[in-house]
Amino acid sequence: YFIIYKSTFKNKNKTMNELLINYSSDPDINFNKLKSGETWNYKLKEKVLKLIEMFDVKWILPEDEDWNRKFSLVKSKPNFMYYIWDLSLLNKHIVSIVWPRKHSEYANKVLEKLFSIAKKYDIVTMSGLADWVDQLCHSYSMETKIPTIAVLGTWIWWYLKSKNRNLLEKIVENWWLILSEYKLLSWPTSYSFPQRNRLIAGLADLLFLPEAWEQSGSLITAKFAFEMHKPIYGVPNWIFSSASEGLNKLIGEWKIQMITDFEQMMEKHFKIVNFDDGWKAAEMKWLNEIEIKILNIISEKNWSDLNGLTSDSGLWLNDIMLYLTTLEMQWLIYQESPGIYQRG
Numbered sequence: 001y002f003i004i005y006k007s008t009f010k011n012k013n014k015t016m017n018e019l020l021i022n023y024s025s026d027p028d029i030n031f032n033k034l035k036s037g038e039t040w041n042y043k044l045k046e047k048v049l050k051l052i053e054m055f056d057v058k059w060i061l062p063e064d065e066d067w068n069r070k071f072s073l074v075k076s077k078p079n080f081m082y083y084i085w086d087l088s089l090l091n092k093h094i095v096s097i098v099w100p101r102k103h104s105e106y107a108n109k110v111l112e113k114l115f116s117i118a119k120k121y122d123i124v125t126m127s128g129l130a131d132w133v134d135q136l137c138h139s140y141s142m143e144t145k146i147p148t149i150a151v152l153g154t155w156i157w158w159y160l161k162s163k164n165r166n167l168l169e170k171i172v173e174n175w176w177l178i179l180s181e182y183k184l185l186s187w188p189t190s191y192s193f194p195q196r197n198r199l200i201a202g203l204a205d206l207l208f209l210p211e212a213w214e215q216s217g218s219l220i221t222a223k224f225a226f227e228m229h230k231p232i233y234g235v236p237n238w239i240f241s242s243a244s245e246g247l248n249k250l251i252g253e254w255k256i257q258m259i260t261d262f263e264q265m266m267e268k269h270f271k272i273v274n275f276d277d278g279w280k281a282a283e284m285k286w287l288n289e290i291e292i293k294i295l296n297i298i299s300e301k302n303w304s305d306l307n308g309l310t311s312d313s314g315l316w317l318n319d320i321m322l323y324l325t326t327l328e329m330q331w332l333i334y335q336e337s338p339g340i341y342q343r344g
Contacts, residue, residue, distance in 0.1 A: 020059050021048055022034065022040065024048045024183040024184040024185060025042035025044045026040050026041070026043070026044070028040075048185060051156065051157065055156060055172065056084060056085075057084055058083055058087075059082050060083065062080075066087060068087065068091070070202070070203050073202060073228070074198060074199060074202030074228070075198060075202060075224065078181045080181065082181065082182075084177070085178065086176055089124050089149055092147070093123045093269070094123070094125070094203055094205050095118065095124070095126070096125075096126040096200045096204035096206070096207045096221070097126070097134075097137040097207075097209075097210075098127060098134070098217070098221045099211045099212060104211060106211070106238075106241070108136065110235050111136060111137070111140060112140070117262045117263050117266055118144070118262070118266060119144035120272050121266050121270040123146060123266075123270050124148065125137055125141045125146055125147075125148045126148070126149040126200055126203060127149075127151070128151055128196055129151075129159070129164055129168065130153070135167055145331040147174075147177075148171065148176055148177075149177040149178075149179060150176075150178050150179070151179045151196055151199050151200050151203070152180040153188055153196040154180070154182050154186050154187055155182045155183060155185065155186045157184060157187075158186065181199070193217060194217065197217060197220045197224060198221075198224045200221055201224035201228060202224065202228055202230075205231075206230065206231050206232075206269055207221065207231070208232075209222060210234070211237065211244050211247060212245075212247040219250070222255070222256065231257065232255065233256065233258075234247045234257070234259070235247075235258070235260065236258055290323055291323050291326065291327060294324070302342060302343060303336065303341060303342045304340075304341055305339050306320070
């Protein structure tokens with residue numbers, strides 16, 4: 001059965017989950033009107049319910065136990081949040097990466113170098129799923145097996161009709177995290193993306209800009225991060241490059257720390273994931289004892305087949321397959337060939 005959130009508006013005989021479904025079902029209603037208890041004709045309610053079921057959309061409120069403290073630290077904190085999949089990723093250290101839509105090949109190389117080092121650290125990346133730019137952050141995260149969070153400047157319906165649908169689906173398939181504070185059937189507006197940027201800044205433990213035009217949205221995110229006292233890093237670039245005018249200006253104003261050594265930046269803020277000491281429980285806190293035991297078995301020889309795993313672990317094959325599936329979904333192991341498992 002499903003547990004209905006206890007949160008309700010006082011003197012209203014409706015649960016918050018019903019109210020938020022109604023909120024997404026009417027294009028004209030705003031959040032304040034929703035709270036007023038006015039009667040509305042929710043024409044799109046059936047479509048919203050179908051979308052919730054199809055993508056397993058959930059929502060969370062400040063009164064709920066799972067409401068992450070990071071939401072409350074965001075300047076102009078959200079009233080609620082829609083999400084898909086793993087909300088616990090917000091408990092990890094988050095590196096937000098933003099840059100302009102029109103970027104240079106130099107910025108792409110910077111990002112490649114950053115991810116070649118970042119993959120050793122216990123972090124999660126965050127970006128906005130925007131064309132070209134944010135997509136590269138999410139794509140590099142997938143290539144290097146770093147969990148990634150997409151914060152949308154609208155909501156799923158718009159992305160399902162865009163060329164970004166495949167990337168959105170890959171994040172869902174990996175059981176990572178998608179966040180939005182917008183109606184489920186909403187479309188982007190002139191203010192929705194800048195508003196989204198405050199979440200990318202506020203939820204981050206560190207903000208990184210490889211490049212930024214003088215009037216780019218990246219600078220809006222950097223401004224939010226600066227006001228919320230987040231560490232912000234950027235790289236030096238050719239002073240005649242218009243793609244870095246905004247970034248170079250902020251570096252000159254000491255609002256962004258200039259960095260040339262990514263290893264130094266990562267060491268200062270984050271912990272290396274140690275994959276070579278027997279997968280100790282203290283370093284793999286999100287795993288249970290049996291999962292750690294299976295990882296130890298695979299780690300000893302750097303591979304194992306199903307027969308070896310069942311005999312060494314003392315588990316039934318059906319049971320061990322469930323744990324192997326969980327470990328594969330977390331990128332901790334992979335199948336080199338059917339039934340042959342190696343460390344991820």
